[in-house]
Amino acid sequence: MFYSKASTLTQPKVPFRPRIGITLGDPAGIGPEVGRKAASCQEILQVCEPVLYGSEDIVNEFVGRESAEAGMSSYTAVEKAVRDALDGTIDGIATAPISKSAWALAGLPWRGHTECLAALTGATEVRMLFYSSRLIVALSTVHISLADVSKMLTKECLKVTIELTHKELPHFGIEQPRLVVSGLNPHAGEDGLMGDEEQRVITPVVRDCQRLGIDVSGPISGDTVFQRAAAGEFDAVIACYHDQGLIPVKLLAFGKAVNVTLGLPIIRTSVDHGTAFDIAGEGRADPSSMIAAVHLAAQLATERAAALRVD
Numbered sequence: 001m002f003y004s005k006a007s008t009l010t011q012p013k014v015p016f017r018p019r020i021g022i023t024l025g026d027p028a029g030i031g032p033e034v035g036r037k038a039a040s041c042q043e044i045l046q047v048c049e050p051v052l053y054g055s056e057d058i059v060n061e062f063v064g065r066e067s068a069e070a071g072m073s074s075y076t077a078v079e080k081a082v083r084d085a086l087d088g089t090i091d092g093i094a095t096a097p098i099s100k101s102a103w104a105l106a107g108l109p110w111r112g113h114t115e116c117l118a119a120l121t122g123a124t125e126v127r128m129l130f131y132s133s134r135l136i137v138a139l140s141t142v143h144i145s146l147a148d149v150s151k152m153l154t155k156e157c158l159k160v161t162i163e164l165t166h167k168e169l170p171h172f173g174i175e176q177p178r179l180v181v182s183g184l185n186p187h188a189g190e191d192g193l194m195g196d197e198e199q200r201v202i203t204p205v206v207r208d209c210q211r212l213g214i215d216v217s218g219p220i221s222g223d224t225v226f227q228r229a230a231a232g233e234f235d236a237v238i239a240c241y242h243d244q245g246l247i248p249v250k251l252l253a254f255g256k257a258v259n260v261t262l263g264l265p266i267i268r269t270s271v272d273h274g275t276a277f278d279i280a281g282e283g284r285a286d287p288s289s290m291i292a293a294v295h296l297a298a299q300l301a302t303e304r305a306a307a308l309r310v311d
Contacts, residue, residue, distance in 0.1 A: 017049055018091035018301035020294055021081040024054030025096030028062040028070045029275025030285035035096045037287035038294050048298035051090055053077040063281045071102030078113065082120045085266040091301035092267030094293040097275045100143075111143040114261055117268055125160045126263035129236075130245065130272065131172065131296065132253035135229055136236040137245040138165040138262070149241040150197055153184065158205045161238055164262040166214045169236060171303055180225055180234040181206055181218030182244060188221045197240075255288040258296045267300045269293040 022039055025031025032054065039050035054077035062070050075098070084090045095113055103110065110116040118126045129138045140161040141152045162179060169177040181202055185195035192199055202219040209216050217234070218225070226248035229237045239245030249257050250272060257272040271289040279285060 016302055016305045017047070018298050018305065019051055019089070020048045020297045020301065021051045021053050021084060021090040021093045022290075022294060023074070023077040023081050023093065023095045024052060025077075026066075026070050026074045026099045026102055026275045027055060028064060028067065028102075029097060029099065029277055029280050031074070031096030031098075031275065033280075033283065033285045034271070034287040034290040037285075038094075038290040041287070041291055044291060044294050044298070047295060048091075048301070050294065051084075053081045054096075064277045066099050066102040066105060066277075068102065068105040068107070071099060071104070071106035071108065074098045075103060075106065075108055075116070078116060079120060082117065082266065085268075086121065091305070092269070092297040094290070094297045095268065095270040096290060097271055097273060099275050099277075113268075113270060114142060117261055117264055121264050121266060123264050125164065126261055127161050127164050129165065129168070129260045129262050130249045130257050131260055132249060132257040134252045135226065135249055135257075136169075136172075137226075137239050137249050138236060139239050139242055139245050141241050143242065146241065146243075150184065150195075153197060153201060153240055155201050155205050158201060158238070159209065162205065162209050162214060162216055163212075165236055165238060166209075166216070168260075168262050171300060174235050176215065177235045178233075179214065179216040179236050179238060180220055180229060181216065181238040182222045182225045182240055183219035184222075184240040186221070186223075188219045255286055256292055257289065258293045260296070267297050267304070269297040269300075 022035045024035040038044055039052055055073050081093045085093055100112055114126055114128055127138055128142055138161055140158050141149055144152055166177055184197045188198050198219045206216055206218050222244055225237055259270040261268045271293050273289055
């Protein structure tokens with residue numbers, strides 16, 4: 001069973017078994033294997049009806065390496081699943097890993113699922129959140145170079161991340177989320193001695209959000225904030241950039257963490273790992289993260305259905 005950090009997500013009194021689309025990801029990676037394993041798992045069959053999207057037709061020819069054909073195949077699966085989620089044919093999506101290089105080879109303009117899903121659904125602001133029983137982290141910036149983080153971490157960017165996280169965490173069973181923003185620089189800038197982003201961007205935004213009634217603290221130095229959150233002092237950390245947030249999540253919960261896209265009109269979860277081309281086709285891929293992703297998508301869909309009935 002997949003549990004919330006604070007409590008299990010509520011289940012409706014009337015039985016509801018959502019249909020969850022599982023996109024198989026890059027067919028040359030482990031996506032088809034973990035997707036099939038998750039779809040046949042009894043734990044998953046008890047909480048939802050899995051619907052598979054994707055093709056394995058080219059896996060033998062291209063197994064273990066990037067190709068334009070595999071990239072386009074994985075995109076087509078995502079695009080079809082999104083259409084079905086938007087029209088209500090399915091109640092949510094759990095995605096297996098795609099290859100960003102294969103998407104580039106296929107001429108696709110997006111660097112990953114998150115940007116693609118925003119474009120396909122018309123969402124204007126989306127964020128990546130990694131959810132596990134031990135640590136929850138939302139990312140303010142994602143697929144950009146480290147050299148560009150300071151430039152992209154604007155007040156508006158950080159405020160949107162905080163607001164989306166505050167808005168969405170109650171759906172995960174955390175009714176009054178306690179958020180904290182990690183510092184960008186060592187020692188959270190040390191009063192400007194090691195960078196001014198904390199003084200210039202982070203602190204003003206935290207104060208603005210506090211005035212809006214959001215329980216948010218920070219900036220707190222990145223070398224301690226994740227440990228404090230994992231110990232229970234905070235419900236979620238707002239990280240400044242991709243690896244700052246993902247390193248502690250994967251250290252504490254690799255294989256059990258779930259990537260959730262905030263800000264979409266549909267439910268979308270995903271695994272916490274990549275295509276693992278090195279073991280593709282060998283039948284030994286661990287489906288734990290895929291199972292967790294499908295399970296969480298089913299729980300969120302069930303919670304949404306219950307809320308609609310109450311409304």
